[in-house]
Amino acid sequence: MNAPVNLNHAEIAATTPLDKLDVSDPALFRDDVWHPYFARLRREAPVHYCRESMFGPYWSITTYKDIVQAELLHKxxxxxxxxxxxxxxxxxxxxxLPMFIAMDPPQHDEQRKAVQPIVAPGNLAKLEHLIRERACRILDSLPRNETFNWVDRVSIELTVQMLATLFDFPQEDRRKLSYWSDCATALPMPGGLIENEQQREAVFAEMLQYFLGLWNARVNAEPGNDLISMLAHAPATRHMSPREFMGNLVLLIVGGNDTTRNSISGGVLFLNQNPEEYAKLRADPALVESMVPEIIRYQTPIAHMRRTAIADVEFGGQTIREGDKVVMWYISGNRDETAIEEPDRFIIDRKRPRQHLSFGFGIHRCVGNRLAEMQLKILWEEILKRFERIEMVGPEKRVYSTFIHGITELPVRIPG
Ligand code: HEM
Incomplete structure (x- = not known):
């Protein structure tokens, strides 16, 4: 099945003068109509300058090959x-906010090293058991023959339980983590979760206060196996300013939260949109292994990463000037037909399912990629042991954002 293309948008995408094409409008993602705009950019202007948008002027990089190239040019x-x-x-x-995803070497490399042990193979093996136990508990508590929101009951619940474990954060307060994460990424607007930047700062201050309590309890104790202990004891991070601590908390909370959550939701959505793939999976549950990276590609939970040029550079036949904003659209690179066969199809048994850009590339490539895959794999293994089908009973609702490509509501019913 091809990706849904609203005819009207196909026409607008095809007829808008190229220099007026603006792919940054959050409504394109909320309404799931972004495909034809990016397809045209990939075809006609793979390195494209948009002069005017709600985010100011920016360059778009839209092909797989160019995104990889741009990631490698981190200098x-x-x-x-x-x-x-x-x-x-x-x-x-x-x-x-300073945070290591928004730093260049050498500071980036040193701070990244501080949290790397969280995903060491030994630690992942320990977490596996815990994730399975939690996934089982969550799935066993779901109602039968009753409509409920999969995002809230499963996607958010499993991810925040996991995140609380990574921080050794009190489980009873775990929903604070998803609240802080949502506030960190929300576009400020009247009536929205966050109305203005001052309100966001107040939420960050509350988050910092909470975490300072955990930091103070751990900084003079034996180093533990959680992210706060790691930050409190590593040479590169133990003398961070409160604002740097705040920034790295936002990074780790958003990094571990929105992304995995939206991949969990995406899986249910894509299997419902592609019943033949669902049938394939039920016939051969071992396909979970290749389905998980395919879900992550197809969802692309982070639509883009942005960089800023610090020198004039020739790139893709264009001159990008010092100070220009450069946006690498993973969501487009993941649909690039020159790099991925039939990229608009969701195919759970692809030969090279890890060929995608959802985790980025190069020195900032996602720290948590194996952990995220492990969570999804365990969840789907346990789903297949329990439920014949998870049926969507209404349309999904999507996040109004140019950055987080996500799903807020997925009404489902489990026949039983
Ligand atoms: C970085 C995506 C899960 C922690 C990134 C980047 C992307 C990404 C696109 C930036 C890559 C770049 O700039 O080249 C995802 C997706 C996930 C996921 C799609 C799930 C499906 C996680 C998890 C964690 C995590 C579970 C764990 C806590 C981080 C961190 C960075 C990062 C700390 C910064 C790395 C750096 O700057 O060196 N992730 N992520 N992510 N991610 Fe993830």
Whole structure:
């Protein structure tokens, strides 16, 4: 089945003058109509300049090969938070948060090293048992023959339980983590979760206060096996300023939360949209192994990463100037037919399912990729042991965001 293309949008995408094409409008993602716009950019202007958008002027990089190339040019395309960081939307200059995803080497490399042990093979093996136990408990508590929101009951619940474990954060307060994560990524708007940046700062201050309690309890104790202990004891992070601690908390909370959550939801959605793939999976549950990376590709939970040019550079036949904003659209690279066969199809037994850009590439490539895959794999193994089908009974609702490509509601029913 091909990706849904609203005819009207296909026409708009085809007829808008190229220099007026703006793929950053969050409505394109909320309404799931982004496909034809990116297809045209890949075809006609793979490195494209948009002069005017709600986020100001920006370059788009849309093909698989060019995105890989741009990621490798980290000496020219900077992630520095003071220059604007890693998302197309600039926060006000005085509110930009330092965090290692928004740093360049050498500081980035040193801080990344501090949390790397969380995903060491030995630690992942320990977590596996815990994740399975929790997944089983969550799945066993689901109602039968009754409509419920899969996102809330399963996707959010499993991810925040896991995240609380990674931080050794009190499980009874785990929903604070998803609240903080949602506040960190929400577009400020009247009536929205976050109405303005001041309100967001207040939520971050509350988050910092909570975590300072955990930090103080651990900084003078024996190093534990959780992210806060790791940050409190590693040479590169133990003297962080409170604002840097805040930034790295936002990184780890959002990094471990929205992404996995939306892949869990995406899996249910794609199997419902592709009943023949669902039948294949039921006939051969071992296909979970290749289905998981395919879900992550097809969902692309982080639609883009942004960089800022720190020198003039020739790239893809264009001249990108120092100070320009450069957006690498993973969501487009993952649908690039020159890199991935039949990219608009969801195929659970692809030969090379890990050929995708959802985890980025190069020095910032996702720290948690194996952990995320493990969570999804265990969840689907346990789902297949229990339920014949998870039926969608209404349309999904999507996040209004250019950055987080996500699903907020997925009404489902489990026949039983
Ligand atoms: C970085 C995606 C799960 C922690 C990233 C990046 C992407 C990404 C696109 C930036 C890559 C780049 O700039 O080249 C995802 C997706 C996930 C996921 C799609 C799930 C399906 C996780 C989990 C964690 C995590 C479970 C664990 C806590 C991080 C961290 C970074 C990162 C710390 C920063 C790495 C750096 O700057 O060196 N992730 N992520 N992510 N992710 Fe993930």
């Amino acid at each position: 020219v395309f900077s992630s520095e938070s003071s220059l604007g960081g890693i998302s197309i939307r600039d926060r006000p200059k005085d509110l930009r």
